[in-house]
Amino acid sequence: MRTVIAAFCAVVSAAACSSDVVVRFESSPSLVTEQPAEEDDSEPANTVPRGEDDARPEPIEFPKEFEDQVRQVIIEGDLLPTLVDPHGDESVGMPIPSLIGENFEGEVVAVRPTDGVATLVVFLAHWCPHCNNEIPEINRIRDAEAWPSGLRVVGVSTAVAPQRPNFPPQGWLAEKDWTYDVIADAYDADRSTFIAAEAFGVTGFPFMVLIDESGLIRGRWGGELGALALAELVTSLIDPPADV
DSSP, X not given: OHHHHHHHHHHHHHHHSSTTTOEEGGGOTTOOOOXXXXXXXXXXXXXXXXXXXXXXXXXXXXXXXXXXXXXXXXXXXXXXXXXXOGGGOTTTTOBOOEEEEEOTTSOEEEXXXXXXXXXXXXXXXXXXXXXXXXXXXXXXXXXHTOSOTTOEEEEEEOSOOTTSTTOSHHHHHHXXXXXXXXXXXXXXXXXXXXXXXXXXXXOXXXXXXXXXXXXXXXXXXXXXXXXXXXXXXXXHHHSSOXXX
């Protein structure tokens, strides 16, 4: 596994350590990650109530300017720490929280640690130039069938900002030929926070979370990698199996 970790650090260092690669939240006014000033003593600060296995998001009214481009999500389990250093990510080996949401058509899309399938979750912002560059690279991997066998890819449309380019994200993703599942992130107006992005510790765009078949995190990183580096990184982190 040392070789795998070294490969991971080398690629991420090249892609995400330059200030012109990762779009940070600090420069994205539509997404704020501060925690609430007061915490409820009845629940740990990093935990949300668990729902039923067949739980689905309940209808909720969001600000009209979002034009149905954000939808309710349910987070079950412990939230992931915010990614500070991809070279020493404390979340590696941790189970993901369950993410149950909806696509733009209102159909339920979920990513759970019990799914039993390796999954790459890709957090995307419609206004982010690096997302616009990386989606065609992801599509190149798709078209070349170069992902590890059985890998599931799920996009999360987050940091929605009606006043910024390429709104609405539903049309943007269609134009970019995104054919994978999509979850439309929910917006907490009280805290100016996007729920799924917060739960997965997102710190920039595009932001990727790789999960193995056991529901454990293999790696998180942000920024552009390009098709070859991204395919090699995902493959190196998924193979060998999680118990090696």
